[in-house]
Amino acid sequence: MTTPILIAATPTAFDADGAVDLESTRAIYAHTLEGGTHAIFVNGTTAEFAALSVAERRANLAAAVDVAGADRVIAHVGAASPHETAVLARDAVELGITRLSVLTPFYMPATLVGVRRQIAAAKTAAPQAEIYLYLFPDRTGVHVSPEQAAALIDEFDLAGAKISIAGTDYLGAVAAALSTPRTLLSGNDGLLREILAVGGHGVVSGVSSSLPEPFARLVDAIADGSDDVDSAADRVNEIVPVLGPSIAGLKLSLQLQGVITDSRCRMAIDEPASDLRERIEATIAAAAPVESSLR
Template sequence: MPRAEVLSATPTLFRDDGALDEAANTALLTWLHGRVDGVFVAGTTGEFPALDRAERRTLAALALAVFGPDRTIVHVGAASTREAIALTADALAAGATRLAVITPYYLPADAEAVRRHFAAVGEAAGDADLYGYLFPDRTGVTLSPEQFAATGLRGGKLSGAAAARLADFRAALPDARFWSGADTEVAAVARAGGAGVVSGLSSAFPEPFTDLAAAVEAGDTAAERAAQARADEVLAALGGTVEGIKEALRQRGIGNGRLRMPAPAPHVERIATVTG
């Protein structure tokens, strides 16, 4: 069985004054290099709706400088097609060759509207690999596997309710690559033929997820059970949240834990039980 990839969905780190902290973001990327298979930048974990165009351009450049174009997926999604196209141009100019685009959001969009949106971004992307990003729980936009197949994209990231249908997407597009946003389901994703996971939790705790991927590939059931237990422990402590991930990184000495988007306070003591 091929090894499932672990791509870290990196949080965006800010200074105390709320500005983008380039040094902290570089430190995080450098720490992750060699620990995970690649990174997914400026996505949901990266608080992309709270970032301006210049900041997203900077984040792409920082990730590409550390991981290179083959191991960096730059999220260029936006609510408007115009902005997504502009972000695509910026990512390409920075040297990106792998892009992801979330469906439109906020205003209702049917399958045909999504197809037009993806087609416009795909034209702007040219020869770059472009993946769809489906997160119906957050965007309010749902595509069936058959509707996604009609977009012509080469695969995608499936989060929330879409992740539960990974096998259906694989059946509809057997030659496409699909990653799951369900961090701890590495084993199930691998066995369903998925490419791997795009994992926010692995930004703070890479080893449980890469150990799990390696154990599944090797068929080592004991190692798989141990890694799965550790991954589940991380999920329970951090809650799978951006604030939990940032607090864990703060406890590791990377960043200050600050978010731009309002969120509940993290469970500092509970997170300390897994970072200590």
């Protein structure tokens, strides 16, 4: 079987004053890649991109390229406006990045006309890049049907889509509606086998930025047809409900492992309660590193 794609959606680290801590952010990039992920998804939702300036997003990308190499970085260039999306896309390609992801417009209501403008802005700014449509209706308020998503991918000759919609039904419907095969990635960390079963190709996983080894083990097991698939999937599904729901919890996990120095979020995200902290500590203790052929 073809190896499923494992991409880590990486957070942005901040210091005690709330400024971007590039040294700690670089450490996150190195940590997840060393743990077995294929690439890093930079400046996405997990990175609190809506609270980052254009200059800060470029600095994160430059650090990612330095740590991972441009071919292992996917730059999220979505913004509230097509204008800013174009600026971000140009920044990414100037750094040598060839894979971009474009979120639909957000905050202001947008129809398919607005979504097309957003994609066109990125395509014009980065005509040679592989571009992925990024769908996250719970955050953007923009709803695109599976058939419309497939039509957009075909119309703009996109590389595929990153779909942050619960379950697998939507992704499966997009796969069925495409005229030609494209790469479809899901934000559902714990559903890798199910995603593959409906025509998807992998995950963009926030949790794997903190505890990458269990995800890499599952990817290896699926690719090898190993008898360890069930146990590997069970381990991932023990981790995701603990770290997955909260960026603050994810960052606390990174701090407890010594990857970053401060777990603060810039956005107004609640800090983990004491019981969640205890669960995170127990999850880290149980997640012994394993060897992965992805390294």
